[in-house]
Amino acid sequence: MNPHKPHIIIEGSVQYSLGELKDNQMLYDFDKMLIYLNAKGKLLFGKKFKIFEEDRDIVYKLCNFYIKDEANCKKLNIDINKGILLSGPVGCGKTSLMKLLRHIVPHQKSYEVIPTRNIAFAFNNIGYTIIENYGDKRFYCFDDLGVEPTGRHFGKDCNVMGEIILSRYDLFLSHKIKTHATTNLNAKELEERYGNRVRSRMRQLFNLVAFDKSSRDKRD
Template sequence: MDNPSKIIEGGIEYALGKFDGKSVIYDFDLILIYLNAKGKLLFGEHFKIYDDDLVIIRKLCHYLIKDHKNCKKDNIDPDKGILLSGPVGCGKTSLMKLIRHLPPLQRPYEIIPCRNIAFSFNHLGFKTIEDYGNTKFFCFDDLGIEPSGRYYGKDLNVMGEVLLSRYELYLQTKHKIKTHATTNLNAEELEERYGNRVRSRMRELFNLIAFDKNSKDKRS
């Protein structure tokens, strides 16, 4: 059997911890070395992991590697998905694109911009809601700033409907189907955008992990 504590990227082997034959004992410092190397491969040589973000990255890693002890300490439920919130340019999307590569034997999620889903609804109608209410793992990027959908004269809060579908799926599959998202909005803004019903479902679907509102814009 392959050693699940090691990942090969660009011909180089990276250890994430030690494998005792049954499970991996992860080492966060080794994980950071791997994530830094993978980030450069994905986003270019300018990519770097900022010290300010280590608390967030650590929480995401604990979640992904199913470190139940630390998840409990962080108040994270491993059965729920992740809602990663923070100001524009703080690196939410890049981080979600990066960390999905971390657990080598886990099912990765697909990252879809919410505006693409809204545009898809305008062309395909309710088939779009069905397509994203299926058993794939998704991360919905930039939740809350997508336009409303319009199909044959009917307006719809598309992502609100998608989230309700994902919530039903979450219940039906006994919490096995995960939904993740990134957003620039805070809890009040999300409630204003989607209404109280969707917001309460979001609390059950997601663990909220939030960047500091003063996080610097890494794109400048």
């Protein structure tokens, strides 16, 4: 990746252009971005990967967020300073998209995608240090938020991800550090799972981008 040409990405021997540089300003081309995302998706997830036409609007929203196109994000009601909460039914492709889309901006600081169940299991073994670990300044995408088991350490129950979200909210306020997440749950279910206080913080922490409830399962 050439830092002076962030719109040019090289994968193996193939060069992809995501747009053009004009008067020192990046002008991204969504159709070109889709060509790259389909190609990169096949490299990451296998030859059967493709971005479905029915998901084009979701991908368009996410692309505008990642490239920080303020004008389009404003039209789409997306705040580029917040993170993304990508919601939708099981198997609709949320995790793949969050793993894939970070590659269109290799010049930006990336995030790690971590399954929430792994965090809950780690809490059961290690305890509250885990919550402190995720309250650091690194960037994360918490995958499958809301379906992780309740944490239990030395006989004490803890809503681990709820506590981590509160920590991430403090980081967002103090250091503008974004957090992303994916979830199968709707707003009401998230509130039932984490309580009103955490749900309120989530509204301030995330832009909600939602697949249609009828989105099909794209897994084999």
